[in-house]
Amino acid sequence: xxxxxxxxxxxxxxxxxxxxxxxxxxxxxxxxxxxxxxxxxxxxxxxxxxxxxxxxxxxxxxxxxxxxxxxxxxxxxxxxxxxxxxxx
Amino acid sequence: xxxxxxxxxxxxxxxxxxxxxxxxxxxxxxxxxxxxxxxxxxxxxxxxxxxxxxxxxxxxxxxxxxxxxxxxxxxxxxxxxxxxxxxxxxxxxxxx
Amino acid sequence: xxxxxxxxxxxxxxxxxxxxxxxxxxxxxxxxxxxxxxxxxxxxxxxxxxxxxxxxxxxxxxxxxxxxxxxxxxxxxxxxxxxxxxxxxxxxxxxxxxxxxxxx
Amino acid sequence: xxxxxxxxxxxxxxxxxxxxxxxxxxxxxxxxxxxxxxxxxxxxxxxxxxxxxxxxxxxxxxxxxxxxxxxxxxxxxxxxxxxxxxxxxxxxxxxxxxxxxxxxxxxxxxxxxxxxxxxxxxxxxxxxxxxxxxxxxxxxxxxxxxxxxxxxxxxxxxxxxxxxxxx
Numbered sequence: 001x002x003x004x005x006x007x008x009x010x011x012x013x014x015x016x017x018x019x020x021x022x023x024x025x026x027x028x029x030x031x032x033x034x035x036x037x038x039x040x041x042x043x044x045x046x047x048x049x050x051x052x053x054x055x056x057x058x059x060x061x062x063x064x065x066x067x068x069x070x071x072x073x074x075x076x077x078x079x080x081x082x083x084x085x086x087x088x
Numbered sequence: 089x090x091x092x093x094x095x096x097x098x099x100x101x102x103x104x105x106x107x108x109x110x111x112x113x114x115x116x117x118x119x120x121x122x123x124x125x126x127x128x129x130x131x132x133x134x135x136x137x138x139x140x141x142x143x144x145x146x147x148x149x150x151x152x153x154x155x156x157x158x159x160x161x162x163x164x165x166x167x168x169x170x171x172x173x174x175x176x177x178x179x180x181x182x183x184x
Numbered sequence: 185x186x187x188x189x190x191x192x193x194x195x196x197x198x199x200x201x202x203x204x205x206x207x208x209x210x211x212x213x214x215x216x217x218x219x220x221x222x223x224x225x226x227x228x229x230x231x232x233x234x235x236x237x238x239x240x241x242x243x244x245x246x247x248x249x250x251x252x253x254x255x256x257x258x259x260x261x262x263x264x265x266x267x268x269x270x271x272x273x274x275x276x277x278x279x280x281x282x283x284x285x286x287x288x
Numbered sequence: 289x290x291x292x293x294x295x296x297x298x299x300x301x302x303x304x305x306x307x308x309x310x311x312x313x314x315x316x317x318x319x320x321x322x323x324x325x326x327x328x329x330x331x332x333x334x335x336x337x338x339x340x341x342x343x344x345x346x347x348x349x350x351x352x353x354x355x356x357x358x359x360x361x362x363x364x365x366x367x368x369x370x371x372x373x374x375x376x377x378x379x380x381x382x383x384x385x386x387x388x389x390x391x392x393x394x395x396x397x398x399x400x401x402x403x404x405x406x407x408x409x410x411x412x413x414x415x416x417x418x419x420x421x422x423x424x425x426x427x428x429x430x431x432x433x434x435x436x437x438x439x440x441x442x443x444x445x446x447x448x449x450x451x452x453x454x455x
Contacts, residue, residue, distance in 0.1 A: 001094035005101060012105045019112060031111050031120040034161060038131050041150065042101070045138055050146040057150050061131075062157030065124075066164040073168035089243065092195050096236070099202050103209045110212045118218045118275050122225055125267055126212060129229040130205060132260050133236045136253055137198075140240055145322065148252055152320075155260045162267040169274050207377045214380055219430045220389050223418050224376045230413060231373035248323030255319050265409040272412075272420045272430060 006046055013039050026075065030068040037061040093141035100134045121165050128158030190242050197239030204232030218275050226268040230261050297348055305348035309339050357452040364448055365410055372415040379432070390434040391420070394427045394442050403453050407446060414445060 016036040023029040037060025044053035107130070110123040132151045139147035211224025237257045244250050313335045321327035379386055398404050408419035408427060416436055421428040431438045 001091060001098060004098050005094065008098065008101050008105065012101070012108065015105075016108065019108070023112075027117050028111065028114075028120060031124050032108075034124055035108060035111060035127055038127050038154070039104075041154075042131070042134065042138075045135070045142075045144075045147060045150070048142075048144075050144055050150065054146070054150045054153060057154045058157060061127075061154065062160055065161040069161060069164045070168060073172065089191060089194070092198060096198050096202055100205060103205050106209050107212065116218055116275070116278075118271050118278070119221065121271055122218065122221055123212065125264060125271075126208065126225055126229060129208075129233055129260060129264060132256065133201065133205065133233050136240055136256065137236065140243055145245075145249070148249070148256065148322075152252075152256050152259070155256055155263055159263040159267050162270055166270040166274050170277055174277075204373055204377070207373070207380055211376060211380050214385065215387070217389070219418065219420075220387060220432060223416075223430070223432050224380060226412055226418070227369065227372040227376050227415075231369055234369075246323055248318055248321070251315070251319035252322055255316070261413070262409070265412045268412045269408060269419050272418055276420050276428070 002046075009039060009043050009046060013043060026072045027069075030065065030072055033068065034061050034065040037064065090141050093137050097134055097137050097141065100130050100137065104130045104134070117165070117169070121162055124161065125158070128154060131158075194239045194242055197235050201232045201235030201239060204228045204235060208232060219272060222268050222272055222275075226264050230264055233257055233260055302348055306339065306343070309342055310335060313338055313342075353452045354454060357448075361448050361452055365413070368410075368414040368445075372413060375415040376432075387432050388434050390431055392429045392431050392434065392438055394429055394439065396425050396427050396446055398425075398446060398450060399453070400424075403449055407449050410449075411442065411445060415441070417442065 013036065016032055016039060020029050020032045020036060023032060037056060040060055041053045041056040044050075044056055104127060107123050107126045110126070111120050114120040114123060132155050135147050135151035135154065139145060139151070205228070208225050208228035211228060212221055215221045215224055234257055237253050240253060241250050244253065314331065317327070317331035317335060321331065396404060396407060398407055404422060404425075404427075408422050411417045411419050411427075411429065416432045416438060418430045418432075419427060420430050429438070429442070
């Protein structure tokens with residue numbers, strides 16, 4: 001069963017990494033990156049590196065997410081035509 | 089018991105991966121934040137289950153930190169969006 | 185005898201927890217708009233986490249650890265209730281400002 | 289606005305509040321360190337510091353919540369959140385998706401401060417309601433099913449919270 005867990009983890013890490021790179025919407029890329037941070041932490045857990053997992057959760061999923069979200073909203077206010085709400 | 093816990097972990101990870109789709113699709117930014125909330129709660133459960141099945145008590149601390157810090161990103165998102173909405177309602181930004 | 189009974193109970197609680205997580209994820213996809221998705225996600229996921237925590241309780245080493253994982257559940261509960269309120273308020277505010285834009 | 293009213297809090301209440309806060313923090317420390325004996329000495333240093341900080345940030349406001357009513361509310365809340373989860377599951381799993389979402393504004397009679405926030409936050413986890421905005425006594429809710437008697441249920445929760453906080 002652990003093999004399944006590791007395989008799924010590897011696949012989802014690759015998927016999120018590619019998604020972060022390919023996303024045209026910056027906000028989506030940031031949220032994807034936060035998801036990537038959490039999955040990375042789980043990967044560290046599976047590699048028996050609990051201390052790195054703790055740091056990854058705090059920095060990758062927590063603080064970097066906050067900083068990037070802040071940066072994106074500044075950027076979006078500076079260039080309003082890049083707003084994701086493209087329904088009109 | 090360990091087998092059951094590992095199975096539970098696989099199921100939770102699978103649900104988490106399905107949640108990725110909502111981050112990708114989510115038409116509104118709020119939908120994407122919601123999916124990241126799903127990531128936080130499922131991640132906490134996953135870490136607690138792994139702490140038992142791998143017998144690593146330190147993972148409970150990781151789960152605690154995740155539960156505490158996941159809100160921060162939501163708060164950051166909300167404060168920024170609310171500022172933009174408030175600026176909108178004051179009529180500062182009519183450049184759409 | 186009672187050991188296997190407890191294990192059965194544990195397995196049952198863990199499976200119920202997984203089912204609630206499944207409901208939460210399903211809600212994210214079946215429901216039509218953001219606010220109803222917040223409903224489903226907040227309620228189902230917290231309950232799922234609660235059942236998983238209950239299922240893990242018998243196998244933790246001591247009462248302090250049991251208290252700790254219950255504490256983690258309480259924190260997750262408070263965090264997600266607050267986050268749900270905040271996201272809902274954001275949705276309301278952006279809806280309102282979009283209405284204003286359309287009227288303008 | 290929600291600071292303490294001067295002259296209202298007696299010395300006895302201050303003492304009781306200090307004891308309760310210290311005990312709560314000690315239990316918290318015990319749980320966080322998983323009962324580790326090496327960490328106890330450190331905790332005995334940290335806990336008084338945090339009590340002082342807590343005191344300066346949130347001075348005691350008269351009597352705290354009633355113990356029995358709080359326990360009763362905790363039990364009610366747990367049952368309610370299980371009911372909420374089952375309710376959501378039932379609606380999602382039925383093929384017709386029986387929801388009729390909508391807003392509802394409720395005017396609460398609870399005093400400002402923690403009782404109102406407790407009401408707003410717990411309602412998000414109870415069946416069919418989600419708090420959206422809280423402006424003064426006006427609580428705007430989003431309901432999953434507007435055909436259900438939501439107002440009565442909210443009134444019930446409100447009454448239970450009012451019982452926790454002595455006037």
